[in-house]
Amino acid sequence: MTDLILETRGLTKHYGGVHALTGADFSLTRGEHVAIMGDNGAGKSTFVRQITGVEKPTGGQIIFDGVEHTFQSPIEAREAGIETVFQTLALADDLDVPSNLFLGREKIRFNLGPFSILDKRAMKEAAMAALLKTGVKIPNIMNTIRNMSGGQRQCVAIARTAAFKSKLVIMDEPTAALGVQETAQVENIIRTLKEAGEPLILISHNMRQVFDLVDRIVVFRRGRIVANLRKEDTSGEDVVAYITGAKTGTEYQGAA
Numbered sequence: 001m002t003d004l005i006l007e008t009r010g011l012t013k014h015y016g017g018v019h020a021l022t023g024a025d026f027s028l029t030r031g032e033h034v035a036i037m038g039d040n041g042a043g044k045s046t047f048v049r050q051i052t053g054v055e056k057p058t059g060g061q062i063i064f065d066g067v068e069h070t071f072q073s074p075i076e077a078r079e080a081g082i083e084t085v086f087q088t089l090a091l092a093d094d095l096d097v098p099s100n101l102f103l104g105r106e107k108i109r110f111n112l113g114p115f116s117i118l119d120k121r122a123m124k125e126a127a128m129a130a131l132l133k134t135g136v137k138i139p140n141i142m143n144t145i146r147n148m149s150g151g152q153r154q155c156v157a158i159a160r161t162a163a164f165k166s167k168l169v170i171m172d173e174p175t176a177a178l179g180v181q182e183t184a185q186v187e188n189i190i191r192t193l194k195e196a197g198e199p200l201i202l203i204s205h206n207m208r209q210v211f212d213l214v215d216r217i218v219v220f221r222r223g224r225i226v227a228n229l230r231k232e233d234t235s236g237e238d239v240v241a242y243i244t245g246a247k248t249g250t251e252y253q254g255a256a
Contacts, residue, residue, distance in 0.1 A: 003029045004063070005168055005199050006051070011060035013046050020046040021223045024060070028168070031197040033190070035210040038220035039243055044203050047220065048170060052084050053077035065167055075104075081167030085157045085174055097141035098127035101160045130159045135192045137185075151182025158189050169193060170201045175209065187213060207236045219243055 004027055011024040021043045028034055038044050049055040051062055053071030062069050064080055071077040074084070091100050102123045109119035127141055136155040138148075145153060154174055161169045171190070175183040190213050193200055204210050210217060211231060219227040219242040227242040241247040 005030045005065055006201075007061075007063040008047075008051065009061040009063070011047065011050055011062065012058045013050055013055065014058045019223050021050065021057075024225050026218065026225065028199055028201065030199055031194075032216065033194055033200045033202065033214040034216045034218060035202045035204055035214040036218050036220065037204065037210065037239060037243060041222075042220040042243070043223040044220050045172070046223070048084070048172060048201075048203065051077070052082055052170065078164075081165065082170065083161035083164065083166040083168070084170040085154075085161060085172065087172050087176065091145045091153060091157060093146040094144055096144055097131075097138060097156055097159075098123040100145055100156055101127045101130060105164070127159075133192075133196070134159045134161075134189045136189060149182065151178050151185055154178060154182070154186055155189065158186065166198070168199050168201070170203075172203045173205070174202070175204075175206065183209075207239065210239075211236065221245060 006026070006028040008024055008026045011021060011026070012019075013021040024043070024047055026047070036044050036047070046055075050057045051064075051071075053074045053076050056070070056072075062071070064082065069077075069080060071080070077084075092103060095103070098120070107119040107122045107126070108116050109122075110117040124141070131138060131141070134155075136159045138152055138156065145156065148156070158171070158174065174190075175186050178186065187209065190200065190202070194213075202210070202214060215231060217227070217229045217231060217234065217239055218225055219229070219239060221243065226248065227239070229238065238247065
């Protein structure tokens with residue numbers, strides 16, 4: 001079995017005459033945590049939309065867990081084992097934690113078509129196991145999402161990735177709208193995923209967070225990957241230089 005969990009070769013996305021992503025060669029090994037950084041419009045979100053099935057690439061290959069894929073939707077990517085926490089969170093405010101974790105993947109006790117009966121007990125038990133696995137602390141999981149803080153909402157969205165057999169977790173700016181204490185909680189969850197050997201892609205503008213949490217930093221600029229840096233071999237100043245274009249060219253230092 002290959003050590004690579006994800007590889008893209010020449011991944012490209014054009015919107016008419018706009019080249020949002022060009023020739024992205026990217027790799028992620030099992031258990032590795034990698035940050036994707038870059039200015040607004042650098043191609044970070046475009047890249048994630050291609051590998052999660054939100055959009056179809058214009059060109060290139062996506063190899064996930066040793067198999068080439070052309071995901072037709074986020075559901076297909078999720079079924080393959082890619083769990084994504086988007087900035088929008090995609091939570092249902094009027095549902096409780098178990099219902100949100102199993103939204104679209106409900107456990108059925110009796111399958112009677114449109115009159116099927118949910119196995120609420122099984123979903124509650126699985127939800128508690130997912131929270132335990134990620135270290136998420138929610139005082140009452142039967143509360144509706146509407147009555148939770150921003151940090152608790154974010155933690156529920158992250159815990160959803162652990163409720164199923166995910167092979168890769170992608171987080172898009174998971175702490176952008178959180179306070180100091182809530183940010184610390186989310187970062188502890190990311191460390192828990194690392195200890196469990198779960199590979200992760202983190203999109204973040206937070207330099208301190210990136211250097212605290214990941215093994216490697218990949219920088220996008222104007223739709224291209226311009227740097228691939230081991231954390232211990234670089235500095236915040238170097239990363240900023242690549243983001244702004246003060247340093248140019250593609251500097252690959254290996255995937256490990």
